[in-house]
Amino acid sequence: MSTDRSKLPVILAIFTGGTISCTLDPERGVxxxxxxxxxxxxxxxxxxxxxxxxxxxxxxxxxxxxxPERMLYLADRIRSATIGGAIDGxxxxxxxxxxxxxxxxxxxxxxxxxxxxxxxSMKLVSDPxxxxxxxxxxxxxxxxxxxxxxxxxxVVMADSIHTAAGVTKVHAESYDSFxxxxxxxxxxxxxxxxxxxxxxxxxxLPSFKGDTIEPSVELIKAVAGADGNYxxxxxxxxxxxxxxxxxxxxxxxxxxxxxxxxxxxxVPIVITTRCAQGxxxxxxxxxxxxxxxxxxxxxxxxxxxxxKARLLLMLLLGAGAGREExxxxxxxxxx
Numbered sequence: 001m002s003t004d005r006s007k008l009p010v011i012l013a014i015f016t017g018g019t020i021s022c023t024l025d026p027e028r029g030v031x032x033x034x035x036x037x038x039x040x041x042x043x044x045x046x047x048x049x050x051x052x053x054x055x056x057x058x059x060x061x062x063x064x065x066x067x068p069e070r071m072l073y074l075a076d077r078i079r080s081a082t083i084g085g086a087i088d089g090x091x092x093x094x095x096x097x098x099x100x101x102x103x104x105x106x107x108x109x110x111x112x113x114x115x116x117x118x119x120x121s122m123k124l125v126s127d128p129x130x131x132x133x134x135x136x137x138x139x140x141x142x143x144x145x146x147x148x149x150x151x152x153x154x155v156v157m158a159d160s161i162h163t164a165a166g167v168t169k170v171h172a173e174s175y176d177s178f179x180x181x182x183x184x185x186x187x188x189x190x191x192x193x194x195x196x197x198x199x200x201x202x203x204x205l206p207s208f209k210g211d212t213i214e215p216s217v218e219l220i221k222a223v224a225g226a227d228g229n230y231x232x233x234x235x236x237x238x239x240x241x242x243x244x245x246x247x248x249x250x251x252x253x254x255x256x257x258x259x260x261x262x263x264x265x266x267v268p269i270v271i272t273t274r275c276a277q278g279x280x281x282x283x284x285x286x287x288x289x290x291x292x293x294x295x296x297x298x299x300x301x302x303x304x305x306x307x308k309a310r311l312l313l314m315l316l317l318g319a320g321a322g323r324e325e326x327x328x329x330x331x332x333x334x335x
Contacts, residue, residue: 063095228259
């Protein structure tokens, strides 16, 4: 029986590139982004029974080419296209290397009412096990689900549904490359049925208009024996903010602690944990311990990962937030 397409929901499909758009370069034999949105949709015929699709070929960017300014532009494209109520949901193809970062930025900028689903693929179109069409279909099914409205931006990969704040890439190439280490996925797509088994509140973080972002924020990982030279070099170079992925609860070496203490009044310094699970908290009072760092003016990022804490700081600085506003934004409950 044919589907009455006039009764189907309408989704905006934005194609930004990524592995899902890659084919093998005939001369070099390595993957490069070449497929358009239309090329990908041609390989996903089942989508015709799910939604009517409006195509936006945003670009063919590998994941590492999606810088924060481009994320703001993407947010503006989505916001402009969804004004007026003609679009029921949005799906976005994306390189998997930076899906979690783009999802986080979009979630901070876009209103949560219209579902925005970001997805990609782990295999190439030339691979007989290409996961592109299945992920396209699952993303569209979530985007058109009434139960997805009001949940903000989500990532859908391998039939799992993740929040923008919680999701991270946990494997370099597995089909199950994405997880939410803190709380797990919030739902699944089971044979076309969209099932949410958790209803977490959206992170109580500030929202932004998305007009501007401060690009000069660096992320530094604390490691055994690290000195403070990288911290000092960044400050000397004129960075506007620093995010430190600390050890455990947010601790660093004595050498790094000295540099952070000396510069905490020069630039906002935010510390999170390099651990996949748990939260940064000012617990230990030794030299380099979290409690000592907080006493020196370092701000704690709670459950946010290093990359997402960096993006939040970039958005805050871009919005003109002062030190106390930045501190308040980071040191509130997340989930």
